[in-house]
Amino acid sequence: MVRRPSSYTRLTLSQKHKLCAKAAAVVAWNPSDLTTWTTREFKTATPVGRSTVRGILKRKHEFDEVPETQLNQKRRFSAVFINEYKDWRGNGTVTGARVLSLAKITDGVREGTCRGWLYKFQQHTGLWFSLRHGESGSLDEAIVTSGRQELKKVVGQYHSRDVYIMDETSFFYRCELRGTLTTGKGEKGKKQSKVSVTVCVGSNADGSDRLPLHFIGKSIVPRPLKDRNVFAELGVTYTRSAKAWMTTTKFCEWLLDINATMKEQERNILLLVDNVSSHNDSSLVLSKVRVHKLPPNTTAALQPMDQGIIKSLKDMYQDKKGDAELKKFINGEKYEPVDLYNAMKWCAGGWKSVSDETIRNCWCHTGFISMMDVRYLLN
Template structure:
């Protein structure tokens, strides 16, 4: 089973935690942490039993509970410890600026304190503008013949599902990130031009059956597709298999679609044709500008996934639970939820930004 947050939490006030620490200190020579947890459950009449692990974490942080007891006594930390000091600082800044500054915004506060958001690493790519415009004209000739509901874009991306967030708030001029774990799989997405149709995400790992997926049907449980290749990359066989499944679904619905993909070796299949899919390739070296999924859809999915991962880590910290390494099943679940959370408006805006749809395709959509 994946290590996800599915069990009920035992939430305690700081006073209760100090009581547990005091009892544990007195009983340390006679009782185990399991005994301490059982004693706390009985004595404090906890609705959710305290686990041995929970008791160990509470006792380990005794100094922290003592230091914060006076200002937070009677509170459950999941609500107040997380935000109290930050809220006080922000409210002081707002009160100081009220009546002087025209509008108090987050940008104002950050600029006043020299706080900025820095990317830990990354690189920019340059594309020839003439090549982009020429490629845009070629693709528009293809999209002219289809209503927007029948125009799809498919693209894959490296998905480092244990990678830390790339940005952080800081007063420093630069931030050094930790070395990222090398847990990479491939994530492939497909969306249509008018937004509402998202095909099931395709994931490619390096093993046929990994431990977190043993005994699970991820297609039935999560609505995703999992394949494997030696290096967890897209391959010709996986792409053809995926195309065959999509073609069958379109045949069942009596739909004929235009599928736009980038011009990489695993996608190029000149001798293969499908009854309900017309495969078209975006011009080389233009995909960063012409591919709708690259205009913000993939970025949105990864951002939403990263937020889920960070919030789970924060919840674990403030609930005194161990931090975990995200397993593959949880990564599939969270990223599918992230993909589901991308709105039709975001998708249509990304298609518009790519500039590969003409007015004819819009008119065709209205007629259909």
């Protein structure tokens, strides 16, 4: 969300000087007359308020003593100047202290100026603090644009419902949220659990079909999954690798399962995957699945899963996990760390809770599939 600059009208030193001179020359004018004259004379974007005029006239002695050279000096410091600095620095970080330093250097703002001046500057320029998200700021725009055009040609050969994406993410299922409500002054942090598995998340472009979540752990049969059929119970699949990562062998096994599913549905699909060494299907002959890798060094911008789908899934998981723990507390049960089976159950429930609209919006955010195409198919 972009904050709009304040509607407050700021007059320059020269304009304030002219206003004071006009008030002295035409004594009969009241503040209303001076307000109308000021707005018309200086062609301000918004009408000048009477309180602004009164405040200037009360301090008219300050503007009478201003040197002529300073009256004609234009203000150089603005939000535009800050953006120029960020571009020069390569999207550098701008803090409040740096804004004050820039103002002192460029406009001669007096020493001792601090948060009050900074707050007012932010109010009238619309400047505000924003966290950086993702890694798209590190990408080469030319490479991303070229990759997007390439994907448009490939994707254009299929209906949106037949275009799929798959991505893997580390799933630290015992990690707690960083923030909490508390009655004290502060909450002590604690070391987060590093117990994790890899989960593969996939869906088509219109959100009408979500591939079963595919978990990769280190154990052949983890104790919580013993004597359980997780596909029948939860609609997810589980396999193992030495480091709980996706490998070429595991990728090929997963692809064969997807190909068998599409064969049953009599569908031909396009499957987009990241350009990594483990996504190697050269040894396979797939009759229903065409695998296409995303262009190198474009994942942060062109991978739909990274645009918010995986983030939404993990948020939903935390909601399910929190609800289950609260229920245990109410029932007087002893707290126990999350086991893999419950983590998979809550994750599967969270995957169902991610809205179709969220999935569609994340696909369209990449730019190689348009919302027009998706809406046409949905209608």
